Amino acid sequence: xxxxxxxxxxxxxxxxxxxxxxxxxxxxxxxxxxxxxxxxxxxxxxxxxxxxxxxxxxxxxxxxxxxxxxxxxxxxxxxxxxxxxxxxxxxxxxxxxxxxxxxxxxxxxxxxxxxxxxxxxxxxxxxxxxxxxxxxxxxxxxxxxxxxxxxxxxxxxxxxxxxxxxxxxxxxxxxxxxxxxxxxxxxxxxxxxxxxxxxxxxxxxxxxxxxxxxxxxxxxxxxxxxxxxxxxxxxxxxxxxxxxxxxxxxxxxxxxxxxxxxxxxxxxxxxxxxxxxxxxxxxxxxxxxxxxxxxxxxxxxxxxxxxxxxxxxxxxxxxxxxxxxxxxxxxxxxxxxxxxxxxxxxxxxxxxxxxxxxxxxxxxxxxxxxxxxxxxxxxxxxxxxxxxxxxxxxxxxxxxxxxxxxxxxxxxxxxxxxxxxxxxxxxxxxxxxxxxxxxxxxxxxxxxxxxxxxxxxxxxxxxxxxxxxxxxxxxxxxxxxxxxxxxxxxxxxxxxxxxxxxxxxxxxxxxxxxxxxxxxxxxxxxxxxxxxxxxxxxxxxxxxxxxxxxxxxxxxxxxxxxxxxxxxxxxxxxxxxxxxxxxxxxxxxxxxxxxxxxxxxxxxxxxxxxxxxxxxxxxxxxxxxxxxxxxxxxxxxxxxxxxxxxxxxxxxxxxxxxxxxxxxxxxxxxxxxxxxxxxxxxxxxxxxxxxxxxxxxxxxxxxxxxxxxxxxxxxxxxxxxxxxxxxxxxxxxxxxxxxxxx
Numbered sequence: 133x134x135x136x137x138x139x140x141x142x143x144x145x146x147x148x149x150x151x152x153x154x155x156x157x158x159x160x161x162x163x164x165x166x167x168x169x170x171x172x173x174x175x176x177x178x179x180x181x182x183x184x185x186x187x188x189x190x191x192x193x194x195x196x197x198x199x200x201x202x203x204x205x206x207x208x209x210x211x212x213x214x215x216x217x218x219x220x221x222x223x224x225x226x227x228x229x230x231x232x233x234x235x236x237x238x239x240x241x242x243x244x245x246x247x248x249x250x251x252x253x254x255x256x257x258x259x260x261x262x263x264x265x266x267x268x269x270x271x272x273x274x275x276x277x278x279x280x281x282x283x284x285x286x287x288x289x290x291x292x293x294x295x296x297x298x299x300x301x302x303x304x305x306x307x308x309x310x311x312x313x314x315x316x317x318x319x320x321x322x323x324x325x326x327x328x329x330x331x332x333x334x335x336x337x338x339x340x341x342x343x344x345x346x347x348x349x350x351x352x353x354x355x356x357x358x359x360x361x362x363x364x365x366x367x368x369x370x371x372x373x374x375x376x377x378x379x380x381x382x383x384x385x386x387x388x389x390x391x392x393x394x395x396x397x398x399x400x401x402x403x404x405x406x407x408x409x410x411x412x413x414x415x416x417x418x419x420x421x422x423x424x425x426x427x428x429x430x431x432x433x434x435x436x437x438x439x440x441x442x443x444x445x446x447x448x449x450x451x452x453x454x455x456x457x458x459x460x461x462x463x464x465x466x467x468x469x470x471x472x473x474x475x476x477x478x479x480x481x482x483x484x485x486x487x488x489x490x491x492x493x494x495x496x497x498x499x500x501x502x503x504x505x506x507x508x509x510x511x512x513x514x515x516x517x518x519x520x521x522x523x524x525x526x527x528x529x530x531x532x533x534x535x536x537x538x539x540x541x542x543x544x545x546x547x548x549x550x551x552x553x554x555x556x557x558x559x560x561x562x563x564x565x566x567x568x569x570x571x572x573x574x575x576x577x578x579x580x581x582x583x584x585x586x587x588x589x590x591x592x593x594x595x596x597x598x599x600x601x602x603x604x605x606x607x608x609x610x611x612x613x614x615x616x617x618x619x620x621x622x623x624x625x626x627x628x629x630x631x632x633x634x635x636x637x638x639x640x641x642x643x644x645x646x647x648x649x650x651x652x653x654x655x656x657x658x659x660x661x662x663x664x665x666x667x668x669x670x671x672x673x674x675x676x677x678x679x680x681x682x683x684x685x686x687x688x689x690x691x692x693x694x695x696x697x698x699x700x701x702x703x704x705x706x707x708x709x710x711x712x713x714x715x716x717x718x719x720x721x722x723x724x725x726x727x728x729x730x731x732x733x734x735x736x737x738x739x740x741x742x743x744x745x746x747x748x749x750x751x752x753x754x755x756x757x758x759x760x761x762x763x764x765x766x767x768x769x770x771x772x773x774x775x776x777x778x779x780x781x782x783x784x785x786x787x788x789x790x791x792x793x794x795x796x797x798x799x800x801x802x803x804x805x806x807x808x809x810x811x812x813x814x815x816x817x818x819x820x821x822x823x824x825x826x827x828x829x830x831x832x833x834x835x836x837x838x839x840x841x842x843x844x845x846x847x848x849x850x851x852x853x854x855x856x857x858x859x860x861x862x863x864x865x866x867x868x869x870x871x872x873x874x
Contacts, residue, residue, distance in 0.1 A: 156280040156291070157185035157193070159247055159395075159419035160316040163269050163296035164309035166335075171258040171302070175200055176251065177215055177269055180225070180317050180419070182282035183238035183246030193250045194222060197274035202256065203266040209259070214274060215252035225249045227319045229522040244523060245395075245421050247317045258302070265300035270350040278351070285419060286394045287364040287371075293351035298414040309414040310334045310402055313477035313514060316418035319524045320390055321426040323373075328386045329529040330400065330416060331514040333478030338404040338411060339510050342384035344369070347399045347417065358397075370396045370420060382448065383512045383531035390422040423524070430526040431466040431517045440503070442611040447532045450566045452539050452614035456504040462497045462515065468526070469493045470519045478513040480534065485513075499532075506536045537590060540565025542608040542618050547596070549626035552692035553651050555598035556622050562593040565610035569593060572607045580604070601690075630687065630694045635701035638769035641675040646699055648685060655689040660696075673701045702767075707731045709763030709771040718753045719783030721810030721859035725750045728773065731763035753777055783809030784858035791871040794838035802835025803870055805852075810859040818870075819851045826850070838872050847874040 162178040177200070181193050196217065202210040226236045226246045236246030258265065271279040271293035279294040300307055313331030320326050332340055346366040347358040360366070370377055376389040384400060397419055404412040435443055438460040441451040451458055466472050474487055474495040483501040497515070511534040519526035541564055547557040562569050562585055569585040585593040601624035609615035628651060637644060647670070648657055659667035662682050671683045681701040687694040709730030718724065726742070726749045728734045736742045737760045742749050751759065758776040787806035794801050805816055811832050818827040818836050826845065827836040838845050849869050856864040 156283045157182050157189050158279055158294055158417075159282050159285075159421075160397075160417040161269075161279070161294055161296055162312065162316070162414070162416045163267060163298050164311075164414050165267060165298060165300065166308045167306035168255060170306075171260060172255055173258065173300075173306075174253055174255050175213070175215065175267060176253050177296070179250045179252070179279065180315070181248045181250060182284060183224075183226075183236060183242075183248060184284060185282065192273060192275075192277045193248075195275070196250070196252070196277060198252050198269060198279070199272040199274060200254070200256075201268045201270060202258075203264075203268070204259075204262050205264050209265075210256065212272075213254065213256055215254040218251040218253050221250045221252075222248055225315050225317070227315070227317075227525050227527060229520060229525055232523040235523065244425075245319065245423070247315070249315070261303045263301045263303045265302065267298040267300070269294070269296045270355070271295055280351075281397065282395070282419070284395045285397045287361055287369055287396045288347065289359040289361065291351065292347070292349040292358045294417060295348035295350035295355055296415045296417065297348075299412055301409070301411045304406075304409070304411070307338070307404065307406075307411045308335045309412060310338075310340060310404065312416065314516065314529045316416055318418075318420060318527065319426075320420060320422045321428065321524065321526070322390055322393060322422055322424045324429055324526075325387070325389050325432075326430060327432075327528040327530055328388075328420070329514055329531045330384055330402075330418075331477050331516070331529055331531075332384060332402055333512075333514075334404060336404075336406070337481075338406045340384075340512065341403045341405070342379075342381050343401050343403070344379055345399050345401045345415070347397055364396075366399065369398045370394070380531075382510065382535075383533045385447070385531045390420075392422070393424055394420075394422045396420045396422070426521075426524040428470070428519065428521040428524075428526045429467040430528045431464050431468075431472050431519050432528065433515060433517065433530050434463050434465060435460050435532075436463055437461040440613075441534075442613075444566075447530060448535055449532065450535050450537065450610065450614075451503055452565070452610065453506065453508050453536055454504060454539075455613060457500065457502050458534065459498070459500045462499065462532075464495050464517065466493050466519060468519060468521060470521050470526075473516075473518045473520070475516045475518075476513060477516070480511045480513060483513070501534070503534070503536065508536050508538050510535050535566060537566050537610070537614070538564035539614055539616055540569055540608045540610050541616055542571065542606055544606060544618060544620040546620075546622055550601045550622065550624050551626040551628045552601070552624045552690040553628050555600050558597055558599050558620075558622065560595045560597070560606060560608075562588065562595070562608055563591065565608065565614055566590050567593075567610075570609050571595060572609070573599070574605045574607070575602055624690045624692065627692050628687075628689070628694055630697045632698040632700065635673060635699075636767050637673060637675050637701065637703045638767065639675060639678055639703060639705050641703075643675055644673045644701075646671045646673065646683070646701070648687075648699075650689075651687060651694075652689050655687055657685050657687045659683060659685045671699070671701075673703065675703050678703050678705045704765075704767040704769050706769050707763055707765040707771050709734075709761070709773050711761060711773050711775045714775055715777075717779045717781055718777050719781050719809045720753065722753045723750050724753060724777065726759065726761070728761045728763055730771065731765045733764045735762040735764070736760070737762070753780055756780055781809075782858075782860045784860050784862045785809065786854070786856070786864050786866065788866065788868055789870070790868070791873055792838070793873045794844070795874070802837050803852075803872075804835040805832065805854055805856075805866075807832045807856070811856055812859045813855070813857040815855045817853050819853070820845070821849065821851070832856075844874075845872060847872050 160180040164176045166174045197214045200213040224238045236242040236244045238246035310332040349358045371392040373389045373391050378387045440458040441449045486498045489495045517528045543561045545559040550556045571583040573580045607617035683699045684696045711728045756778045764770040785808035792803040814832045826840045853867040
């Protein structure tokens with residue numbers, strides 16, 4: 133599916149594209165400069181041609197005179213500075229095995245991808261120091277030719293023109309660009325874990341860092357970023373398995389597992405730092421060519437037997453400054469068992485790299501270096517592994533960075549007081565070493581806690597935690613060899629604030645002693661009356677009479693005090709409650725709403741008899757019953773009252789009025805059968821003289837308003853029929869007439 137997607141991304145856009153004039157024949161290129169002497173620099177442009185391009189287009193590279201534009205502090209210094217083809221250029225650099233070298237696109241009958249290298253050079257003398265020299269190759273090859281990118285590149289829109297740039301700050305001295313030990317057009321097999329590194333080494337031993345940047349298109353009137361085909365970006369330029377692409381900015385290492393046939397454009401910018409100051413940049417365009425007509429698994433390298441240092445991810449070997457030496461072994465894992473050539477580049481001065489069993493299925497190497505006098509910084513070297521597989525060599529270029537750092541340091545700042553009862557916030561300020569930094573806090577030789585700084589950077593980090601008062605030692609370490617410590621004190625100080633204490637009691641409650649829980653074991657409490665006299669014991673609240681009382685106390689713990697804390701007590705009288713709306717007699721099945729007054733909250737019992745609706749709590753009378761209510765006031769003091777419903781009547785009577793006057797005067801405006809008692813069943817129907825039903829209800833409380841479908845009925849005689857049964861059992865069947873009077 134991904135093969136088809138990449139095919140469509142490339143080919144499906146061609147019919148609607150507007151082709152720009154110029155060649156479409158380049159896989160990649162480098163732009164670099166080298167100091168010759170003084171302010172004279174050799175500018176080098178290396179282009180990597182796609183042998184699949186038409187012969188007349190590809191032939192332009194042999195006669196090209198690329199033009200370099202130079203700016204100083206943003207102003208044009210030189211336009212059209214031309215480079216010349218270096219002798220020996222045009223050699224094929226396709227990474228295939230020797231037996232397949234004639235089967236690449238660089239030969240008339242070849243079927244494999246083919247790449248040739250062309251190097252152009254020229255000297256230019258700058259007019260003096262500047263912090264901002266800029267060198268640009270805008271894709272002009274001279275003679276009207278253009279440096280168009282190969283149409284086989286799949287992760288960008290077609291018809292773009294290569295642009296490369298480099299910068300120089302020679303204000304403090306000359307500088308030269310890094311050199312590369314690997315070609316920028318590696319061939320890879322699909323679905324196989326791969327590693328690539330440019331093998332950059334700097335002639336002045338400047339510190340290098342790396343970044344993947346957006347390719348620029350110089351084909352128009354001004355330079356613009358190229359358009360990447362979705363979902364590709366400059367930072368994620370390859371189609372890989374999920375999470376299958378990583379880039380290390382420390383040494384430029386790329387690790388990935390390609391999962392589709394592709395020719396992916398990748399642009400890497402290298403930054404050179406000298407004593408922490410940026411002195412130059414250069415760019416390299418690369419094309420990673422992935423095919424499925426190959427097999428084999430590239431050899432991999434594993435670091436073992438490391439001494440004097442610690443290994444972190446991405447083959448970074450960390451040591452602290454002053455560590456006398458470092459040693460480790462690099463073992464080669466070769467799944468195919470093919471003969472493997474191990475070479476290296478960029479080896480630090482004084483380091484010893486010894487290769488054993490080279491050109492066998494299992495070469496290995498030992499690295500040793502006396503590091504005691506090294507300055508802090510990054511020292512990177514590279515190994516190249518070439519598994520002699522056909523048709524495409526299985527290759528890996530792997531960077532190893534010896535990172536020398538200053539010993540980690542630690543200082544502490546107490547950010548808050550303990551108030552003798554809390555932990556104080558403590559800030560641990562960390563510097564140097566390398567991540568992750570571990571902070572171990574001990575007290576009396578016992579480890580109290582361990583903190584990890586994994587979110588700062590190599591220069592600084594901050595951890596904030598909390599500790600109780602006491603004497604401590606904090607040790608920061610980057611590994612077992614790199615550590616330092618500091619002693620510090622968290623002093624108990626400040627005051628603790630306690631809220632006032634309020635008691636609310638009721639008349640007749642048990643006599644209550646005032647009970648205050650100390651803030652901590654060992655705290656002392658001293659009681660005072662409001663005149664300031666010390667009390668020998670805590671106060672006791674007398675509840676035999678209503679009254680208000682006040683005292684205060686002061687609590688002390690270690691060096692801290694609460695200050696005066698008020699204690700107030702109020703003894704309240706009991707509420708006088710009463711039950712209201714008590715009917716003298718009740719009918720069987722009556723719904724009696726329970727009401728009481730004299731408090732703010734009423735609790736009726738037995739609770740299993742009490743129901744609730746929008747009218748409030750009620751009971752249904754089915755037998756004589758006694759209800760109790762607890763009436764509670766705003767001070768939570770309470771009174772209890774009782775009510776008994778003993779006179780429960782059967783109440784099954786009906787009364788039939790014979791006329792009504794629906795004139796909205798508020799008197800006799802509706803008609804209903806008057807019932808006494810509670811109904812188990814009730815159905816009243818009103819008819820006109822022709823027997824047509826006009827009104828029906830099953831609610832004995834509802835009245836007929838003298839209308840039919842909202843239209844007033846004429847005055848006259850109407851008829852009704854009632855079917856009912858009382859809750860106590862008797863049934864009623866009755867019919868009669870009524871007069872509607874208007």
